[in-house]
Amino acid sequence: MDPTATLDASLAEIEAGFGAAFAAAADEPALRAAHAKILGRNGALTAALKEMGKLPADARKTAGQRVNTLKQKVEAAFEECLGALARAARDADLRATPFDLSLPGRAPAPRGHLHPISLVREDIFEVFKGLGFAVAHGPQVELEEYNFGKLGFPPDHPAMDMHDTFWVSPPPRAPNAKVLLRTHTSNVQVREMLTNKPPLAVVSVGPCYRCDEDMTHTPMFHQMEGFLVDQNVTLAHLKGVLTAFVERLFGKRKVRFRPSYFPFVEPGCEVDMGCTFCDGTGVAGGAPCRQCKGTGFVEILGAGMIHPVVFEHCGIDPEKYTGFAFGTGIERPAMLKYGIPDLRMMFENDVRFLAQF
Numbered sequence: 222m223d224p225t226a227t228l229d230a231s232l233a234e235i236e237a238g239f240g241a242a243f244a245a246a247a248d249e250p251a252l253r254a255a256h257a258k259i260l261g262r263n264g265a266l267t268a269a270l271k272e273m274g275k276l277p278a279d280a281r282k283t284a285g286q287r288v289n290t291l292k293q294k295v296e297a298a299f300e301e302c303l304g305a306l307a308r309a310a311r312d313a314d315l316r317a318t319p320f321d322l323s324l325p326g327r328a329p330a331p332r333g334h335l336h337p338i339s340l341v342r343e344d345i346f347e348v349f350k351g352l353g354f355a356v357a358h359g360p361q362v363e364l365e366e367y368n369f370g371k372l373g374f375p376p377d378h379p380a381m382d383m384h385d386t387f388w389v390s391p392p393p394r395a396p397n398a399k400v401l402l403r404t405h406t407s408n409v410q411v412r413e414m415l416t417n418k419p420p421l422a423v424v425s426v427g428p429c430y431r432c433d434e435d436m437t438h439t440p441m442f443h444q445m446e447g448f449l450v451d452q453n454v455t456l457a458h459l460k461g462v463l464t465a466f467v468e469r470l471f472g473k474r475k476v477r478f479r480p481s482y483f484p485f486v487e488p489g490c491e492v493d494m495g496c497t498f499c500d501g502t503g504v505a506g507g508a509p510c511r512q513c514k515g516t517g518f519v520e521i522l523g524a525g526m527i528h529p530v531v532f533e534h535c536g537i538d539p540e541k542y543t544g545f546a547f548g549t550g551i552e553r554p555a556m557l558k559y560g561i562p563d564l565r566m567m568f569e570n571d572v573r574f575l576a577q578f
């Protein structure tokens with residue numbers, strides 16, 4: 222057959238069919254498929270274009286113009302159908318979703334804020350950073366060696382019973398390791414002294430764990446630990462730093478130091494401050510203050526001069542260096558600072574309570 226006639230027949234067939242093919246496409250993928258049948262790599266018009274080479278030279282120009290005109294028609298129809306489908310989809314969407322433009326807008330969710338424990342942690346860091354201490358963190362899953370051993374707790378020492386430890390299965394790669402959830406933040410003292418040499422002044426805050434639950438004890442609680450090591454550090458420095466800490470966190474209050482025992486300090490003491498609930502009077506609402514049991518003082522910290530044995534275990538020369546350490550649960554300072562009567566409220570997640578901070 223004459224190639225010009227063949228091409229004419231192909232173009233006529235495409236021209237007669239593309240409009241109906243596009244109109245029959247119910248959605249965009251179907252429309253694109255119909256378009257590809259004409260102008261895709263194996264499309265009818267693409268094939269016709271390839272046939273152009275077979276035409277005699279004098280017929281090519283006219284045929285070329287016909288092909289281009291048809292191509293433009295096909296593209297224009299395709300774009301129009303594409304737009305019509307998009308409009309139809311949007312109209313269907315609008316009809317399907319009832320909009321009531323008169324409804325009031327949705328108020329943005331109220332912004333969250335820090336938990337009282339986090340607020341006190343930040344306050345503590347601010348105070349100690351102001352006193353020149355660095356902030357450090359330690360692991361909550363710890364080796365017995367760092368939680369007890371290096372701090373001078375002898376094996377089976379009764380002080381360890383007071384800590385009511387949660388023991389953890391050792392990892393398969395160290396089946397004989399003694400692993401626990403740290404019972405206090407004093408592990409940070411050990412780890413810092415093992416890795417850094419004096420002078421050192423460090424404070425740390427974080428969760429601790431003990432099998433313990435009553436009005437004033439929870440299985441998970443938070444502690445702060447701080448320590449300072451240098452030459453010629455004395456108990457007077459300890460008293461100065463802790464008095465400054467109490468005054469900066471709670472304002473001017475009475476502070477008193479009582480002798481006490483912790484295996485890793487010598488001498489050791491407990492630090493009390495004037496009760497914030499009764500302002501140190503021991504009387505609240507005409508009755509003995511329940512928080513301080515009428516004494517006017519509440520215990521706030523354990524402290525003492527770091528025991529030479531701890532220095533030896535951590536590779537620090539006890540003949541050359543002295544230092545002090547102190548620690549406290551931080552729920553207690555949070556209760557005193559914000560007037561919270563029951564420690565357990567901090568972990569109940571009651572929004573009515575949390576919203577007050």
Ligand code: FA5
Nearest residue numbers: 405407431433438439442483523524546547548549550
């Ligand atoms: C210690 O844990 C010592 N590491 C503190 C210390 C550090 C002393 C450095 C000297 C030098 P103690 O076992 O007393 O000490 O615990 C300290 C505080 O943690 C307690 O006074 C209490 O406020 C808090 N605490 C302990 N157990 C719980 C618990 N189960 N729930 C809430 N708070 C707790």
